[in-house]
Amino acid sequence: MMLSKATKPRLSRAFLLLLVVLIALGAVGCSAAPSRGWSGPLVSDNVLYVGTLQGKILALDLIAADATADQKWVEEVAQRSGGGFSCSGSVSMAMGIYGTPALRDDKLYVGAYDGNVLWVSRDGTSVSRSNFDTGGQIIGSVAIDGDTLYVGNSKGKVYALDLTAADLANSLREGWPFKTGGEIWSTPVVVDKVVYVASADHCLYAIDAESGHEIWRFETEAAIMSTPLVDNGTVYIGGCDRKFYSISAATEPERVAAAGEGYSPTVRQLKSVFEGADNWFWTQALAYNGQIWAGCLDGNVYVLDAENVANKIDEVSTEGMVYAPPVVLGGLVIVGSQDGMIYLIDPDTTDYEAYAFDSKTYEPFKAPEEPKNKPAPIFASMFADEASGILYFHAQDGYHTVYAFELSTRQVLWHFRTDKIKSD
Amino acid sequence: MGFLNLILLQPILNILLVLSNVLFGNFGLGVIALTVIVRLVLLPLTVMQLRGSKKTSEAMNAVKPKLELLKKKYAKNPQKLNQETMKLYKEAGISPMGCLSSPMLLGTVIQFPIYIALYRAVIQALAVTPQDFLGLSQNLYSWSLATEGLPISGHFLWLNLGNNGDPYFVLPILVAGTQWIAQKMMTQPSTDPQQQSMNTMMQIMMPLMLGFFTLTLPAGLGLYFLVSQIITIIIQYFIYGWGGLFAKAAAPEAGAKHDGKSDKGKADTKAASQGAPPVAGAKAAGSIFSGLLDRLKRKEGGKKKRD
Numbered sequence: 001m002m003l004s005k006a007t008k009p010r011l012s013r014a015f016l017l018l019l020v021v022l023i024a025l026g027a028v029g030c031s032a033a034p035s036r037g038w039s040g041p042l043v044s045d046n047v048l049y050v051g052t053l054q055g056k057i058l059a060l061d062l063i064a065a066d067a068t069a070d071q072k073w074v075e076e077v078a079q080r081s082g083g084g085f086s087c088s089g090s091v092s093m094a095m096g097i098y099g100t101p102a103l104r105d106d107k108l109y110v111g112a113y114d115g116n117v118l119w120v121s122r123d124g125t126s127v128s129r130s131n132f133d134t135g136g137q138i139i140g141s142v143a144i145d146g147d148t149l150y151v152g153n154s155k156g157k158v159y160a161l162d163l164t165a166a167d168l169a170n171s172l173r174e175g176w177p178f179k180t181g182g183e184i185w186s187t188p189v190v191v192d193k194v195v196y197v198a199s200a201d202h203c204l205y206a207i208d209a210e211s212g213h214e215i216w217r218f219e220t221e222a223a224i225m226s227t228p229l230v231d232n233g234t235v236y237i238g239g240c241d242r243k244f245y246s247i248s249a250a251t252e253p254e255r256v257a258a259a260g261e262g263y264s265p266t267v268r269q270l271k272s273v274f275e276g277a278d279n280w281f282w283t284q285a286l287a288y289n290g291q292i293w294a295g296c297l298d299g300n301v302y303v304l305d306a307e308n309v310a311n312k313i314d315e316v317s318t319e320g321m322v323y324a325p326p327v328v329l330g331g332l333v334i335v336g337s338q339d340g341m342i343y344l345i346d347p348d349t350t351d352y353e354a355y356a357f358d359s360k361t362y363e364p365f366k367a368p369e370e371p372k373n374k375p376a377p378i379f380a381s382m383f384a385d386e387a388s389g390i391l392y393f394h395a396q397d398g399y400h401t402v403y404a405f406e407l408s409t410r411q412v413l414w415h416f417r418t419d420k421i422k423s424d
Numbered sequence: 425m426g427f428l429n430l431i432l433l434q435p436i437l438n439i440l441l442v443l444s445n446v447l448f449g450n451f452g453l454g455v456i457a458l459t460v461i462v463r464l465v466l467l468p469l470t471v472m473q474l475r476g477s478k479k480t481s482e483a484m485n486a487v488k489p490k491l492e493l494l495k496k497k498y499a500k501n502p503q504k505l506n507q508e509t510m511k512l513y514k515e516a517g518i519s520p521m522g523c524l525s526s527p528m529l530l531g532t533v534i535q536f537p538i539y540i541a542l543y544r545a546v547i548q549a550l551a552v553t554p555q556d557f558l559g560l561s562q563n564l565y566s567w568s569l570a571t572e573g574l575p576i577s578g579h580f581l582w583l584n585l586g587n588n589g590d591p592y593f594v595l596p597i598l599v600a601g602t603q604w605i606a607q608k609m610m611t612q613p614s615t616d617p618q619q620q621s622m623n624t625m626m627q628i629m630m631p632l633m634l635g636f637f638t639l640t641l642p643a644g645l646g647l648y649f650l651v652s653q654i655i656t657i658i659i660q661y662f663i664y665g666w667g668g669l670f671a672k673a674a675a676p677e678a679g680a681k682h683d684g685k686s687d688k689g690k691a692d693t694k695a696a697s698q699g700a701p702p703v704a705g706a707k708a709a710g711s712i713f714s715g716l717l718d719r720l721k722r723k724e725g726g727k728k729k730r731d
Contacts, residue, residue, distance in 0.1 A: 094553040
């Protein structure tokens with residue numbers, strides 16, 4: 001096609017303008033962060049189950065003799081949502097599954113980002129016929145207590161589902177859902193028939209697990225995204241107000257009273273508070289030997305007195321946000337950090353060894369030695385298998401890899417890329 | 425990136441969150457208040473640029489007849505014409521890079537990092553994904569006013585400010601419309617057909633471009649564009665009046681010997697009727713492009729002659 005003389009300069013001008021638009025879009029688009037989430041592994045009967053970035057549930061056979069893992073089955077249960085190109089509006093792409101799966105009998109239950117609760121049979125041969133749609137994104141994990149599954153969603157509701165019901169879609173227990181005033185991004189915790197759940201409306205709620213009635217609420221100064229820890233009659237929780245609280249747990253008489261009609265929920269008073277952090281608390285704390293280990297987004301793990309959390313016993317500093325809850329393995333407290341390292345801490349002295357994992361060769365490097373390839377951040381909850389002395393963790397940043405780290409040898413037994421799995 | 429976060433993203437993000445919290449927890453009102461603050465901070469610069477542009481425009485009008493003479497005189501010697509033109513500009517106090525001080529261009533260039541920081545601030549403040557919320561924690565000051573309103577709702581009127589564009593396309597249309605008005609106010613009709621064509625092109629392309637941005641980026645940023653454009657229109661009105669907004673297109677240079685009836689715009693009417701270049705951004709970009717094209721044409725012409 002021939003262009004007229006007048007058209008050519010116009011086209012070149014339009015081309016220049018288009019170039020400006022593309023450069024601008026590119027400049028803005030470069031702000032996209034790598035996608036990552038925090039679906040942690042669960043190990044049961046030599047099978048490891050984990051949610052993937054792409055919304056799949058993956059089962060790995062753990063073959064102890066060869067110290068390897070083989071893909072057993074994989075099931076796509078949710079779609080990864082959000083756009084990859086940052087012009088879609090997200091800095092990060094939302095994952096299909098954030099929560100760690102939970103097992104009950106022969107079924108593996110999971111809450112997906114699309115708001116559905118569903119199950120996959122343990123052998124991967126069947127999936128729930130109809131899912132339970134909560135209508136809001138599920139970020140935390142599901143909690144199972146007896147025959148009931150509890151889950152919170154981004155619309156601020158807590159659901160209790162009857163797992164004995166024939167159909168998951170029609171399994172909502174009477175008296176539920178419980179409505180809070182803000183997003184629920186954490187996992188409900190059920191202890192002694194009381195459900196503790198934190199909400200972005202600044203409150204921690206204690207709810208009767210049977211009736212769904214509120215027993216009490218505890219108010220803080222900012223949103224609470226972390227999962228509560230209940231230990232020895234005390235609830236421990238940290239919030240976005242940079243404070244870590246201890247509150248007396250609900251008592252049985254309180255629960256019974258709340259289960260009846262006409263009960264007015266109370267506002268719980270503070271037991272003690274730690275105010276020395278420089279950023280938000282966003283992970284469940286660990287109770288160990290009369291101490292509370294609380295990971296913080298300021299990169300520290302605070303060791304606090306369980307009786308009075310205002311008493312700081314010690315702190316361990318990492319070089320990244322601490323989002324994964326600390327675990328105990330072989331008498332050591334283990335902390336995973338955004339800096340891609342796991343810290344093996346002696347709880348008595350808080351002396352530690354730190355290991356970073358090369359994201360391409362998967363080799364562990366004991367600090368201060370550094371791997372050649374930057375290690376992937378650890379956000380997902382870790383699974384500590386006391387029987388085998390193996391720590392399983394899911395590190396995610398560009399490459400998504402499950403590691404099996406043997407504590408006795410300080411070696412990686414095997415690794416498995418979850419971002420490149422074959423479909424069944 | 426860390427340095428840019430420190431000097432741009434973090435202050436904008438924290439101020440935006442505080443404003444939203446103070447303004448009834450309404451993120452839309454927070455964005456509007458932030459826009460007003462940003463434009464107030466940039467006001468001296470904007471006024472200076474507008475006045476500078478006006479001066480340049482007047483100087484250009486003054487040298488226009490001499491420039492025409494030079495063009496005729498050195499029609500066969502482009503190199504000499506270029507030298508003499510530069511000399512003339514220098515004498516008249518016109519910087520060859522003067523077009524870059526045009527408010528349409530420089531104002532945008534200066535605001536561009538703010539747009540990017542605001543884009544990231546809107547995304548982070550509204551925390552579309554949990555990862556974004558984690559990222560937000562690393563950019564917040566320890567102000568309780570900034571954190572106590574989190575997570576913040578993006579709902580404002582019919583818009584979700586964290587989502588892209590507008591389901592009813594009202595916001596992109598308003599943004600494009602106000603951009604067109606602001607640009608039209610600053611552009612005077614030209615008697616030079618090439619210049620007029622460039623002006624028309626810019627008047628269409630720039631609003632379309634901004635409308636496209638509004639459509640593809642979070643609506644919070646679109647709201648910033650809209651409020652910012654409205655403020656621009658108000659500032660321009662106080663300096664230029666309605667400018668070229670209601671001015672009719674000038675007659676082509678060849679066909680009209682300027683009877684003084686063709687232009688009725690308040691500002692620079694005389695200049696326009698004398699075939700003066702447009703006042704502002706369109707002229708700025710126009711003069712760059714047309715200068716380049718002229719040179720290319722001349723080079724081609726020179727080659728042909730030698731052949």
